[in-house]
Amino acid sequence: MNFPSKLVENAVEAFSRLPGIGKKTALRLVLYLLKQEESVSEEIAEAILKLRKETRYCTNCHNISDSEICNICSSTGRDKGLICVVQDSRDVLAIESTGQFNGVYHVLGGVIAPIEGIGPEELNIESLFKRIEKEKPRELVFALNSTMEADTTAFYISKKLLPSGIKISAIARGIPVGGELEYADELTLSRSISLRTPYNPS
Amino acid sequence: MNFPSKLVENAVEAFSRLPGIGKKTALRLVLYLLKQEESVSEEIAEAILKLRKETRYCTNCHNISDSEICNICSSTGRDKGLICVVQDSRDVLAIESTGQFNGVYHVLGGVIAPIEGIGPEELNIESLFKRIEKEKPRELVFALNSTMEADTTAFYISKKLLPSGIKISAIARGIPVGGELEYADELTLSRSISLRTPYNPS
Numbered sequence: 378m379n380f381p382s383k384l385v386e387n388a389v390e391a392f393s394r395l396p397g398i399g400k401k402t403a404l405r406l407v408l409y410l411l412k413q414e415e416s417v418s419e420e421i422a423e424a425i426l427k428l429r430k431e432t433r434y435c436t437n438c439h440n441i442s443d444s445e446i447c448n449i450c451s452s453t454g455r456d457k458g459l460i461c462v463v464q465d466s467r468d469v470l471a472i473e474s475t476g477q478f479n480g481v482y483h484v485l486g487g488v489i490a491p492i493e494g495i496g497p498e499e500l501n502i503e504s505l506f507k508r509i510e511k512e513k514p515r516e517l518v519f520a521l522n523s524t525m526e527a528d529t530t531a532f533y534i535s536k537k538l539l540p541s542g543i544k545i546s547a548i549a550r551g552i553p554v555g556g557e558l559e560y561a562d563e564l565t566l567s568r569s570i571s572l573r574t575p576y577n578p579s
Numbered sequence: 580m581n582f583p584s585k586l587v588e589n590a591v592e593a594f595s596r597l598p599g600i601g602k603k604t605a606l607r608l609v610l611y612l613l614k615q616e617e618s619v620s621e622e623i624a625e626a627i628l629k630l631r632k633e634t635r636y637c638t639n640c641h642n643i644s645d646s647e648i649c650n651i652c653s654s655t656g657r658d659k660g661l662i663c664v665v666q667d668s669r670d671v672l673a674i675e676s677t678g679q680f681n682g683v684y685h686v687l688g689g690v691i692a693p694i695e696g697i698g699p700e701e702l703n704i705e706s707l708f709k710r711i712e713k714e715k716p717r718e719l720v721f722a723l724n725s726t727m728e729a730d731t732t733a734f735y736i737s738k739k740l741l742p743s744g745i746k747i748s749a750i751a752r753g754i755p756v757g758g759e760l761e762y763a764d765e766l767t768l769s770r771s772i773s774l775r776t777p778y779n780p781s
Contacts, residue, residue, distance in 0.1 A: 381671060382645045384626075384634045391626035394619065395608050406597050408669050410631055411643065417596065418631035422624040424586075424593035429612055429620035432586045441613065443584045467610050469583060 385411075437508070439484040439501045441466045449473075449481055456480045458515040462505065462534070464488055464527065468520060480518070483508065488526040489533060497533060505534065509541060519547040549574075587613075639710065641686040641703045643668045651675075651683055658682045660717040664707065664736070666690055666729065670722060682720070685710065690728040691735060699735060707736065711743060721749040751776075 380386040385407055392403035410418050434440065435447035442448070449455060449469075459480030463469055469482050485500045497503070509517070517538070521527035535545050551569035552561050561569075582588040587609055594605035612620050636642065637649035644650070651657060651671075661682030665671055671684050687702045699705070711719070719740070723729035737747050753771035754763050763771075 381637075381649050381651055381668070381675070382634055382643045384630050384645055385643055388626045388630040391623040394623065396611050397604065397607070402599065404669075404672065405599070407630060408667075409598050410627065411634065411668075413631075415631050418627050421593040421596065422627045424590045425612065425620050425624045425627075428586050428590040428609060429615075429617050432584055432613065441584045441587055443586055447583050449583055465610075466583070466613070467606070470606065473583070 434484075438482045439486060439504070440469050440482055454479075457512060459518065460505075460508070460514045460516070461518045461520050462531075463520050464522060472520060480516075485530065488521065488524070488530040490526045500530075502530075502534060506537065509538065509543060514543065516544040516546060519545070521547075523550065636686075640684045641688060641706070642671050642684055656681075659714060661720065662707075662710070662716045662718070663720045663722050664733075665722050666724060674722060682718075687732065690723065690726070690732040692728045702732075704732075704736060708739065711740065711745060716745065718746040718748060721747070723749075725752065 380389070388407045388410070389400060389403040392398050392406050393400050398406075410421075432441050432443060433445075435442040435450055436445055437450045438447060440447045440449065444451075456479050460483050461472065461478060461480055462483050462485060463472070464485055464487060466484055469484060472478050472482075483501065483505050485502065485505075487495055487500050489495060489497060489500065517534075519531045519534075521531055531547065538545065549572070550565065551572065552558060552565060558566065582591070590609045590612070591602060591605040594600055594608050595602050600608075612623075634643050634645060635647075637644040637652055638647055639652045640649060642649045642651065646653075658681050662685050663674065663680060663682055664685050664687060665674070666687055666689060668686055671686060674680050674684075685703065685707050687704065687707075689697055689702050691697060691699060691702065719736075721733045721736075723733055733749065740747065751774070752767065753774065754760060754767065760768065
């Protein structure tokens with residue numbers, strides 16, 4: 378496209394660096410911003426700058442945080458004896474939005490992927506072990522994705538924790554609520570049969 | 580959603596002010612930015628700020644521009660005798676991307692819409708008349724949308740220009756290239772028949 382303005386072109390380029398935003402969408406956003414008050418652009422730009430400059434990772438659970446210890450770790454209402462191990466902060470947000478979990482988290486920052494050169498040292502695994510040693514939680518829940526790498530990671534961690542005697546669980550796998558059996562893959566369906574739960578009409 | 584960080588929440592809010600971006604997409608963009616180098620966020624924020632602060636409108640054609648006269652108006656390779664009248668800068672970009680138009684533009688900044696309180700005074704119409712008087716172009720092409728308001732605007736301008744004797748045309752309306760007759764509305768189809776063009780296989 379032949380832009381009449383270098384500044385418009387730069388802004389379009391900038392927006393289209395974001396995932397899922399192509400040139401056309403970027404242009405739509407740019408033209409929208411041009412029509413709005415200057416304060417709208419200023420607020421968006423400021424939020425982006427602050428986001429990257431002022432957020433950090435909680436030194437305890439490695440979740441995104443505004444302060445040294447995140448507000449989940451520092452909350453007195455949370456069950457510190459139950460640690461949910463997740464891959465990244467996105468998963469914390471997903472679980473938090475269910476409102477069903479009252480424990481604390483540990484964000485690994487990824488999963489073990491030897492092909493990509495990611496070993497246990499690159500992840501927040503050592504700090505998990507230290508945390509378990511110090512805090513002595515009752516239970517660890519793996520809430521990882523269903524990939525080979527995630528399975529490897531869970532296996533690695535559980536193996537290392539064997540001597541500690543901590544109870545280890547994983548989130549339930551099965552047919553999604555509202556999902557149709559017909560469209561479920563064989564593995565999910567066969568697992569959901571073998572891992573069947575007591576029927577509890579309520 | 581219960582955000583662990585106020586800064587993340589602010590950034591999500593900021594992104595979701597943009598058209599077509601909901602909370603979920605905004606969160607995806609935020610998490611993407613958090614994973615990137617700080618320079619990425621800085622560049623995006625800077626482009627947004629500069630976009631709104633430093634762009635202005637060409638004093639001649641009212642298109643978005645970096646300088647007082649836009650690079651289309653100041654180009655020596657452009658046919659100044661042919662002025663294309665469009666509603667906004669977006670339309671200039673759309674026409675420019677075809678590479679088929681070598682004239683210059685005049686951006687109205689909207690169309691006459693009495694219900695919304697937009698009269699000819701609110702638009703760049705007077706400056707179009709002045710420009711025609713001064714530059715004496717041979718032809719004016721209306722490239723406006725197919726709405727009642729746009730038709731009114733074109734009618735108003737053409738009526739006022741009657742004494743000047745300038746040639747006035749409008750972009751062709753008809754069945755889109757690749758469009759199917761079956762799905763075309765009656766008005767478009769009936770117009771495309773009455774405004775039929777000589778058959779020219781090439």
